[in-house]
Amino acid sequence: xxxxxxxxxxxxxxxxxxxxxxxxxPGVIYLDGNSLxxxxxxxxxxxxxxxxxxxxxxxxxxWNTASWFDLPQRLGDKVARLIGAAPGEVVxxxxxxxNLYKVLFAAIAQAKADPRRHLVVSERSxxxxxxxxxxxxxxxxxxxxxxxxxxxxxxxxxDTVAVLMLTHVNYRTGAMHDMAAVTAxxxxxxxxxxxxxxxxxxxxxxxxxxxxxxxxxxxxYKYLNGGPGAPxxxxxxxxxxxxxxxxxxxxxxxxxxxxxxxxxRPAPGIGRYLCGTQPILSLSALECGLxxxxxxxxxxGMAALRSKSLALTDAFIALVEARCPGRxxxxxxxxxxxxxxxxxxxxxxxxxxxxxxxxxxxLIARGVIGDYRxxxxxxxxxxxxxxxxxxxxxxxxxxAVDHLVQVLEHDEWRRDEFNQxxxxx
Amino acid sequence: xxxxxxxxxxxxxxxxxxxxxxxxxPGVIYLDGNSLxxxxxxxxxxxxxxxxxxxxxxxxxxWNTASWFDLPQRLGDKVARLIGAAPGEVVxxxxxxxNLYKVLFAAIAQAKADPRRHLVVSERSxxxxxxxxxxxxxxxxxxxxxxxxxxxxxxxxxDTVAVLMLTHVNYRTGAMHDMAAVTAxxxxxxxxxxxxxxxxxxxxxxxxxxxxxxxxxxxxYKYLNGGPGAPxxxxxxxxxxxxxxxxxxxxxxxxxxxxxxxxxRPAPGIGRYLCGTQPILSLSALECGLxxxxxxxxxxGMAALRSKSLALTDAFIALVEARCPGRxxxxxxxxxxxxxxxxxxxxxxxxxxxxxxxxxxxLIARGVIGDYRxxxxxxxxxxxxxxxxxxxxxxxxxxAVDHLVQVLEHDEWRRDEFNQxxxxx
Numbered sequence: 001x002x003x004x005x006x007x008x009x010x011x012x013x014x015x016x017x018x019x020x021x022x023x024x025x026p027g028v029i030y031l032d033g034n035s036l037x038x039x040x041x042x043x044x045x046x047x048x049x050x051x052x053x054x055x056x057x058x059x060x061x062x063w064n065t066a067s068w069f070d071l072p073q074r075l076g077d078k079v080a081r082l083i084g085a086a087p088g089e090v091v092x093x094x095x096x097x098x099n100l101y102k103v104l105f106a107a108i109a110q111a112k113a114d115p116r117r118h119l120v121v122s123e124r125s126x127x128x129x130x131x132x133x134x135x136x137x138x139x140x141x142x143x144x145x146x147x148x149x150x151x152x153x154x155x156x157x158x159d160t161v162a163v164l165m166l167t168h169v170n171y172r173t174g175a176m177h178d179m180a181a182v183t184a185x186x187x188x189x190x191x192x193x194x195x196x197x198x199x200x201x202x203x204x205x206x207x208x209x210x211x212x213x214x215x216x217x218x219x220x221y222k223y224l225n226g227g228p229g230a231p232x233x234x235x236x237x238x239x240x241x242x243x244x245x246x247x248x249x250x251x252x253x254x255x256x257x258x259x260x261x262x263x264x265r266p267a268p269g270i271g272r273y274l275c276g277t278q279p280i281l282s283l284s285a286l287e288c289g290l291x292x293x294x295x296x297x298x299x300x301g302m303a304a305l306r307s308k309s310l311a312l313t314d315a316f317i318a319l320v321e322a323r324c325p326g327r328x329x330x331x332x333x334x335x336x337x338x339x340x341x342x343x344x345x346x347x348x349x350x351x352x353x354x355x356x357x358x359x360x361x362x363l364i365a366r367g368v369i370g371d372y373r374x375x376x377x378x379x380x381x382x383x384x385x386x387x388x389x390x391x392x393x394x395x396x397x398x399x400a401v402d403h404l405v406q407v408l409e410h411d412e413w414r415r416d417e418f419n420q421x422x423x424x425x
Numbered sequence: 426x427x428x429x430x431x432x433x434x435x436x437x438x439x440x441x442x443x444x445x446x447x448x449x450x451p452g453v454i455y456l457d458g459n460s461l462x463x464x465x466x467x468x469x470x471x472x473x474x475x476x477x478x479x480x481x482x483x484x485x486x487x488w489n490t491a492s493w494f495d496l497p498q499r500l501g502d503k504v505a506r507l508i509g510a511a512p513g514e515v516v517x518x519x520x521x522x523x524n525l526y527k528v529l530f531a532a533i534a535q536a537k538a539d540p541r542r543h544l545v546v547s548e549r550s551x552x553x554x555x556x557x558x559x560x561x562x563x564x565x566x567x568x569x570x571x572x573x574x575x576x577x578x579x580x581x582x583x584d585t586v587a588v589l590m591l592t593h594v595n596y597r598t599g600a601m602h603d604m605a606a607v608t609a610x611x612x613x614x615x616x617x618x619x620x621x622x623x624x625x626x627x628x629x630x631x632x633x634x635x636x637x638x639x640x641x642x643x644x645x646y647k648y649l650n651g652g653p654g655a656p657x658x659x660x661x662x663x664x665x666x667x668x669x670x671x672x673x674x675x676x677x678x679x680x681x682x683x684x685x686x687x688x689x690r691p692a693p694g695i696g697r698y699l700c701g702t703q704p705i706l707s708l709s710a711l712e713c714g715l716x717x718x719x720x721x722x723x724x725x726g727m728a729a730l731r732s733k734s735l736a737l738t739d740a741f742i743a744l745v746e747a748r749c750p751g752r753x754x755x756x757x758x759x760x761x762x763x764x765x766x767x768x769x770x771x772x773x774x775x776x777x778x779x780x781x782x783x784x785x786x787x788l789i790a791r792g793v794i795g796d797y798r799x800x801x802x803x804x805x806x807x808x809x810x811x812x813x814x815x816x817x818x819x820x821x822x823x824x825a826v827d828h829l830v831q832v833l834e835h836d837e838w839r840r841d842e843f844n845q846x847x848x849x850x
Contacts, residue, residue: 098675
């Protein structure tokens with residue numbers, strides 16, 4: 001694919017029209033939508049309305065007139081359309097970590113019902129926060145958190161496992177689990193599944209109900225473009241929704257929140273996974289992100305977005321391999337069925353300890369925003385590039401790789417300014 | 426006080442200038458700042474900047490350039506100035522309910538250290554969510570939640586009490602505890618104290634360190650004017666900060682959040698009370714509210730605001746008693762030392778089951794926004810009026826009571842439209 005090819009592909013792409021739903025800074029090729037999604041074009045006006053009219057003019061009356069109280073469910077119903085869930089099964093609320101705490105606490109009831117089941121199983125490569133939350137809950141309940149490596153599934157699943165907690169698409173590698181197959185294996189062993197969809201929702205098709213998954217949580221500010229630190233979401237399979245409880249028993253999850261009764265009675269269904277009053281302004285921004293994503297529905301929705309995502313990542317991989325031969329090792333699976341919507345590269349032979357970091361910095365200076373994830377004894381440093389088909393095209397891919405080639409050919413990455421490791425994100 | 430008196434008092438009031446820091450809807454006398462604070466004048470432009478520049482243009486780079494990561498601490502330091510805490514002792518994060526869960530969980534370690542201490546004591550009249558959270562944690566830890574009535578303190582405090590959990594200013598009655606005296610009594614019995622400052626922060630002087638309190642949480646969207654559902658805050662006395670842990674062990678509370686280590690290690694100090702990524706847009710709005718409040722510092726700060734608050738509530742009580750003789754019973758303590766920044770009234774002899782509700786609705790129709798709280802077998806229906814000296818004056822008080830007189834004299838409250846009980850808040 002040369003520049004002209006990429007431009008022709010964009011011209012033929014029916015999804016290219018979705019780009020108008022977003023505002024991107026001029027001169028930027030944004031390959032970090034897997035970390036923080038871009039600004040929906042509708043958000044500035046919607047936020048001004050939420051601030052001036054709903055808060056400023058409506059004040060307390062807006063709880064009724066602006067339907068603030070319904071936001072977690074209304075937004076949840078929109079998320080549901082992206083993750084294979086039904087209306088009424090999802091709420092948008094709190095943070096991903098807090099929602100994980102809720103569902104993992106609920107799932108651990110499984111261990112209490114059968115004392116042989118003393119294990120929560122997860123992957124060593126899982127997102128650290130997920131492991132921290134699991135560590136805390138395992139300690140609290142006298143369970144063991146067993147961390148496995150790639151390839152140990154499904155072998156480790158037996159009647160000692162209470163819960164299998166996995167991130168569907170790995171944040172570092174972009175490798176994706178087969179949710180239906182893994183869930184079936186867990187169920188065959190009598191274990192419940194908790195899925196983190198942080199890098200899946202809005203990025204790849206997810207079929208929670210068809211996969212018979214048990215619990216899922218996910219992030220609002222990555223592929224869903226909900227704004228920095230946007231509230232997260234939580235889903236529980238309806239067969240469990242009334243069966244388990246979560247311990248953050250705030251008024252918003254009460255069966256009769258306005259009766260102000262002295263005792264807690266959990267709401268039926270997913271409502272019991274709410275806790276306290278939610279950040280309405282941040283939820284309002286999240287709705288703009290969800291609406292921008294749902295604008296793809298008439299064009300084929302997640303299936304069409306997935307096809308384009310795979311075409312974009314295929315093109316990126318092919319161009320990197322063709323134009324930077326031997327320089328990078330592909331960390332992300334080449335196989336479509338195992339690939340999320342990102343491409344991660346490691347250096348085949350790093351020329352300095354900070355080279356991977358420095359390449360990312362040099363690319364950012366050129367307007368190509370990806371990110372860097374430090375390695376450790378077991379894993380290499382990673383250059384991570386997220387591809388969001390809502391607002392990226394094939395020309396963006398071609399130009400991003402062209403910048404990468406320049407950074408390498410001209411040894412731009414060697415500049416001191418790019419080698420001072422000081423990353424917050 | 427007649428209308429001219431009230432206008433003269435406003436003209437002499439140096440705090441009246443603070444009104445310019447807020448945008449109120451025309452024609453509204455807002456006596457519900459204890460439920461949802463008003464819009465700071467700086468907020469619309471600040472929110473537009475956070476949305477367009479920080480999110481839209483800065484994107485992921487804003488974690489560094491806009492100091493998003495420091496927001497919980499930076500805002501916490503501002504809250505600290507309002508509640509008698511020191512810099513570095515407070516973070517703004519999550520919801521009030523979730524923060525209560527964190528600190529109550531931490532405080533319950535006290536019970537684990539001494540099995541005789543099997544009680545968490547609170548008041549039957551406490552805000553229901555606080556009781557729900559305590560109920561959940563007591564059940565989890567095999568403790569008993571004992572609910573006491575007014576006057577039972579300090580008698581119930583003995584060596585069976587692990588934690589005394591109180592709301593400083595009662596949400597229904599506006600009655601205020603003597604924090605220093607109650608804390609001393611709890612400590613004399615060996616119990617820890619958890620204070621909910623939802624109706625205190627920004628409303629009355631609070632001296633957490635001088636009172637030797639142990640844990641405190643509070644709300645961002647009431648007197649702090651942080652916007653609907655604004656993030657809450659949490660304070661832990663430095664003598665406990667490194668001693669206890671809270672179980673919501675997300676990455677933001679990790680000692681080294683960017684090292685992505687597989688095991689959780691709590692940050693020193695108040696940082697360990699953070700969990701997941703925070704709603705940056707809602708935090709940005711909260712900062713506007715805090716700045717508007719801190720604008721009173723050159724004029725005497727909380728002490729000056731308190732004097733005015735007491736003068737406003739004194740005037741309101743006196744006018745209601747003079748102009749509606751015998752109609753209402755004052756629920757809020759008349760004694761200054763026991764009064765928060767609100768006045769609650771019940772009907773001396775209700776003329777219909779919905780009269781209290783209907784009076785509030787009729788007042789709202791006239792632009793006087795207070796709220797209604799339903800009673801139960803033990804407590805009467807309540808008309809609740811919050812007084813925020815930042816943007817209310819004596820003329821507002823006079824006019825609010827004048828509207829109340831009109832509503833009663835003309836039997837406006839009897840209209841059907843005001844008697845359809847359908848309140849969300």
